[in-house]
Amino acid sequence: MVKSKITLIAYDEESGKERKTSMYMLIQANDVREAFDNTLHVMKNTMGEYSIPAISETAIMDVFPYFSGEEGETEMLERFNTLKASKPVAAEVQDTNEFDPTYLEESL
Numbered sequence: 001m002v003k004s005k006i007t008l009i010a011y012d013e014e015s016g017k018e019r020k021t022s023m024y025m026l027i028q029a030n031d032v033r034e035a036f037d038n039t040l041h042v043m044k045n046t047m048g049e050y051s052i053p054a055i056s057e058t059a060i061m062d063v064f065p066y067f068s069g070e071e072g073e074t075e076m077l078e079r080f081n082t083l084k085a086s087k088p089v090a091a092e093v094q095d096t097n098e099f100d101p102t103y104l105e106e107s108l
Contacts, residue, residue, distance in 0.1 A: 010049075
C-alpha cells in the first residue's frame with residue numbers, strides 16, 4: 001500500500017486567490033508508477049482541479065473489508081470479490097500538471 005497526497009485546488013473569484021486543501025488516500029500498488037496511475041484512475045471523475053504532490057510507501061500491507069454475515073451483505077461480499085479479482089484498465093496518461101514554484105519553495 002502507498003499513501004498518495006492529493007491537493008485540491010479551488011479559486012476564490014472575489015479575492016482572486018487560490019486555496020489548496022490536501023487529503024491523503026491509501027492506494028494499492030506495487031510501485032510508485034502503479035500508485036500514480038491508480039491515483040489518477042480514482043480521481044478521473046473529479047470535477048475540480050487537483051495535483052498529486054507526493055506518493056510514499058506505508059507499512060500497511062493490505063486492507064480487508066468487514067462483513068458481519070447478516071442478510072443483505074452477501075451481495076456486497078460478492079461485489080467486493082468481483083472487484084478485487086478485476087484489474088483496472090491501463091490507460092495512456094498524459095501528465096499536464098506542472099510543479100507550482102511556490103509549493104516547491106514551501107517544502108524546502
